[in-house]
Amino acid sequence: GAGVSQSPSNKVTEKGKDVELRCDPISGHTALYWYRQSLGQGLEFLIYFQGNSAPDKSGLPSDRFSAERTGGSVSTLTIQRTQQEDSAVYLCASSSRRAGDTEAFFGQGTRLTVV
């Protein structure tokens, strides 16, 4: 596709359920990020994938959060046993190579609401 695609756009789930959020990066981009944005807040780093290197998971807030990236392309962020404080917009971004010095392209995010 032409840009970073995230699905679903919106997700409402009951507290305690598991959810999966999907990110399709721009083809050929080796770097992929997940960020969380709570209402009116900045971007909270969650996890970073770069090529075949071990992902940087230092931003994951708890062991209920995990992410994988299959085949160096599509990524899935999984939240187990969701809590109300998990409600936020989850943004995915990808970049062509060394992400620190190149533009990161963002998807439109998934708005997660835990009720």
Place this chain on the structure above:
Amino acid sequence: AQTVTQSQPEMSVQEAETVTLSCTYDTSENNYYLFWYKQPPSRQMILVIRQEAYKQQNATENRFSVNFQKAAKSFSLKISDSQLGDTAMYFCAFGDGGSNYKLTFGKGTLLTVNP
């Protein structure tokens, strides 16, 4: 770890006037990159301007320019001739040019352009 601070949670400006958004950062790196991203109500993050730390010349993109003060670790964004479409959240970001490559974002400044 790098930190990015945006000290102005909200700002407003009259249409056609000039406004400056502040950003400071903290790093021990010498090779890095700085970005300003815009997030309009549509939620789509868009790159506004980027600056390489090794360049002394301030970056400009049409009505947008930066004042990069490396010694002071300051990276402010100036918007000239403000337009209604400039209303958005603006995020300052730091890109590690070393082995980490991670993008770190500030908490953002909500800019409102008034008619």
